[in-house]
Amino acid sequence: MTNAARFREIYERSLKDPAGFWGDAAKAIDWVSPPKTVFDPSIGVYGRWFPDAKVNTCFNAVDRHAITAPERTAIIYDSPITGAQRKVSYGEFREEVATLAAVLQDFGVTKGDRVIIYMPMIPEALFAMLACARIGAIHSVVFGGFAARELATRLDDCQPKLILAASCGIEPGRVVHYKPLIDEAIDMADHKPDAVLVLQRPQEAAKLQAGRDYDWSALVADAKAAGKQAPCVPMAATDPLYILYTSGTTGKPKGVVRDNGGHLVAMAWTMGAIYGVGPGDVFWSASDIGWVVGHSYIVYAPLILGATTIIYEGKPVGTPDAGAFWRVISEHGATALFTAPTALRAIRKEDPDAVELGKYRLNGFRALFLAGERADPDTVKWAEEKLGVPVIDHWWQTETGWAIAGNPFGMGMLPVKHGSPTVAMPGYDVRIVDEGGHPVPPGKMGSIVVKLPMPPSCLPTLWNAEDRFRDSYLTTYPGFYSTSDAGYIDEDGYLYIMGRTDDIINVAGHRLSTGAMEEVLSGHPAVAECAVIGAKDALKGEQPCGFVVLKSGISTPPEQVEKELVARVRDQIGPVAAFKLAMVVKRLPKTRSGKILRGTMKKIADSDSFNMPATIDDPMVLDEIKVALQGKGLAK
Numbered sequence: 001m002t003n004a005a006r007f008r009e010i011y012e013r014s015l016k017d018p019a020g021f022w023g024d025a026a027k028a029i030d031w032v033s034p035p036k037t038v039f040d041p042s043i044g045v046y047g048r049w050f051p052d053a054k055v056n057t058c059f060n061a062v063d064r065h066a067i068t069a070p071e072r073t074a075i076i077y078d079s080p081i082t083g084a085q086r087k088v089s090y091g092e093f094r095e096e097v098a099t100l101a102a103v104l105q106d107f108g109v110t111k112g113d114r115v116i117i118y119m120p121m122i123p124e125a126l127f128a129m130l131a132c133a134r135i136g137a138i139h140s141v142v143f144g145g146f147a148a149r150e151l152a153t154r155l156d157d158c159q160p161k162l163i164l165a166a167s168c169g170i171e172p173g174r175v176v177h178y179k180p181l182i183d184e185a186i187d188m189a190d191h192k193p194d195a196v197l198v199l200q201r202p203q204e205a206a207k208l209q210a211g212r213d214y215d216w217s218a219l220v221a222d223a224k225a226a227g228k229q230a231p232c233v234p235m236a237a238t239d240p241l242y243i244l245y246t247s248g249t250t251g252k253p254k255g256v257v258r259d260n261g262g263h264l265v266a267m268a269w270t271m272g273a274i275y276g277v278g279p280g281d282v283f284w285s286a287s288d289i290g291w292v293v294g295h296s297y298i299v300y301a302p303l304i305l306g307a308t309t310i311i312y313e314g315k316p317v318g319t320p321d322a323g324a325f326w327r328v329i330s331e332h333g334a335t336a337l338f339t340a341p342t343a344l345r346a347i348r349k350e351d352p353d354a355v356e357l358g359k360y361r362l363n364g365f366r367a368l369f370l371a372g373e374r375a376d377p378d379t380v381k382w383a384e385e386k387l388g389v390p391v392i393d394h395w396w397q398t399e400t401g402w403a404i405a406g407n408p409f410g411m412g413m414l415p416v417k418h419g420s421p422t423v424a425m426p427g428y429d430v431r432i433v434d435e436g437g438h439p440v441p442p443g444k445m446g447s448i449v450v451k452l453p454m455p456p457s458c459l460p461t462l463w464n465a466e467d468r469f470r471d472s473y474l475t476t477y478p479g480f481y482s483t484s485d486a487g488y489i490d491e492d493g494y495l496y497i498m499g500r501t502d503d504i505i506n507v508a509g510h511r512l513s514t515g516a517m518e519e520v521l522s523g524h525p526a527v528a529e530c531a532v533i534g535a536k537d538a539l540k541g542e543q544p545c546g547f548v549v550l551k552s553g554i555s556t557p558p559e560q561v562e563k564e565l566v567a568r569v570r571d572q573i574g575p576v577a578a579f580k581l582a583m584v585v586k587r588l589p590k591t592r593s594g595k596i597l598r599g600t601m602k603k604i605a606d607s608d609s610f611n612m613p614a615t616i617d618d619p620m621v622l623d624e625i626k627v628a629l630q631g632k633g634l635a636k
């Protein structure tokens with residue numbers, strides 16, 4: 001039987017007999033009480049997985065391996081940016097997590113409470129996540145590249161009892177002072193956490209506020225001396241494990257909820273079936289724990305399977321050179337790497353002939369996985385040629401937690417088609433529909449939707465926002481989950497993801513809302529109206545580009561306003577927005593009914609051809625936009 005025929009059988013079974021398929025996958029998990037029902041369509045918004053089961057995620061990711069293989073390495077921390085390295089065995093991991101969990105309990109944290117984690121890529125960030133999972137607290141990790149205002153929004157939305165933080169993050173050439181950001185966020189937010197536990201890193205000792213801030217290491221040392229350890233708390237499989245905020249179409253991010261049971265089953269299954277990784281293998285996902293890729297494939301999936309995960313605090317280039325990724329794979333014996341195409345583009349730009357690669361032996365390295373943005377065929381081909389292993393694009397979203405489409409490396413690879421993340425994965429009934437929700441023929445572009453129910457691990461709802469969940473995902477195409485991505489399926493069933501249908505852009509694999517940036521720009525006192533688009537960028541995929549019209553009578557020079565706007569987005573959203581292009585224009589192109597023609601502006605910025613919109617109010621405005629863009633080196 002060919003790989004394709006075997007995969008088709010597996011895939012079809014997953015859709016025809018989901019209870020059998022996921023019931024079998026559930027055997028990889030140690031349940032407190034195993035599921036009698038695999039899926040109940042009558043509960044929740046579209047049904048719930050494993051509704052009668054009880055389980056603890058931390059037990060599955062830590063304790064069970066600490067019992068069977070205490071000496072096995074759970075975490076390899078490699079930080080070229082600080083020069084530090086550390087290995088943590090499953091035995092030590094259990095001890096650290098159980099102790100920190102006891103510390104959290106001393107602060108009154110209990111099942112269902114929320115805890116915000118604001119930390120860089122260090123092992124303690126994983127201790128924090130797993131300590132929450134252990135006692136049933138719901139963690140919400142906030143990426144270190146976000147500004148105080150973003151943190152404040154999350155504080156108010158999930159109302160955490162505690163914040164777990166480090167004193168600083170480290171970016172090339174600068175220390176990111178976390179503590180002042182946290183203080184500012186708490187000042188801004190209506191909700192005040194009871195306490196902030198701060199891990200003082202050697203690079204920076206943060207100032208602690210008496211009565212609210214505590215020294216993490218001192219608390220852990222005291223708890224160890226007192227022999228305090230918290231046991232794993234049994235959770236309903238449907239209880240939330242974490243909330244991860246992601247960009248929506250407004251400035252308010254969406255709190256994607258992940259449950260315990262479905263997530264455990266999907267993580268364990270994908271690690272073997274999609275990535276071909278088994279217990280004891282070293283797996284490296286070069287993302288950040290602040291993103292979904294980090295949650296799923298730095299933290300949960302490798303640990304649930306008993307593999308070794310690499311925590312890398314560095315960049316693909318500049319820490320110290322374009323060979324950094326190859327060094328880490330070689331030094332730690334990684335079997336697979338998962339990264340964003342932008343990272344490869346950065347490496348290729350600096351080292352097009354892969355001279356650095358020649359310095360390392362990548363003996364056990366079996367595959368490179370890419371996601372987070374479209375993998376351009378050029379970059380994929382370069383990596384295939386230089387690495388000599390399969391390079392696998394796969395497509396997914398924060399909402400799903402794992403690949404909607406991919407190439408099932410662990411089950412036997414399907415032929416690669418460059419530009420396509422291959423085929424729908426088991427559990428996902430993916431369709432392409434037109435605006436009226438009617439299926440379109442192969443090869444024709446449309447909206448990508450998934451027939452309900454979604455498979456295990458996919459979001460059951462948004463945190464405290466069930467109506468928003470329905471409105472954002474389920475009402476446009478009744479009976480289907482709307483991905484907000486557009487694309488097509490070819491005659492062979494291969495999917496092609498061509499872009500978003502909403503105002504989300506993708507910058508260096510980071511998902512950003514142009515709507516949120518527009519809110520920040522229009523808050524500037526000189527701005528009358530504005531539009532933000534994602535312009536094509538050779539390195540980061542897209543870069544945000546803001547156009548503003550000033551209020552009449554503003555005497556501040558336009559260059560000054562532009563500088564203030566760039567600083568404003570950095571201050572209010574964060575450096576991760578990579579907002580560097582603001583331009584003052586006289587007018588914005590609009591339809592006669594007043595709708596801003598963002599799509600046409602993007603085409604001009606990207607030097608793509610376009611048809612003059614029939615409803616445009618004044619075509620001359622497009623020339624003005626082009627001149628403004630040319631002034632910034634775009635729109636050739």
Ligand code: COA
Nearest residue numbers: 144145171176287293340342343346372508509575576578
């Ligand atoms: N904490 C604080 N700031 C951060 C940060 C963090 N954890 N991560 C990134 N930033 C900052 C960067 O320092 C940069 O700031 P600057 O404007 O002062 O230079 C800004 O946010 C933009 O970051 P990014 O877009 O990631 O670019 P970069 O300069 O850090 O890295 C590449 C450039 C080429 C290396 C980048 O494309 C890359 O590989 N990014 C990571 C891709 C990734 O992992 N995506 C996750 C999805 S899988």
Ligand code: AMP
Nearest residue numbers: 371372373374394395396397398497511
């Ligand atoms: P995030 O929720 O941050 O993971 O971002 C999800 C979005 O990133 C998707 O909706 C896509 O628009 C984009 N994306 C992720 N992976 C891919 C991929 N392999 N190909 C094309 N787009 C992708």
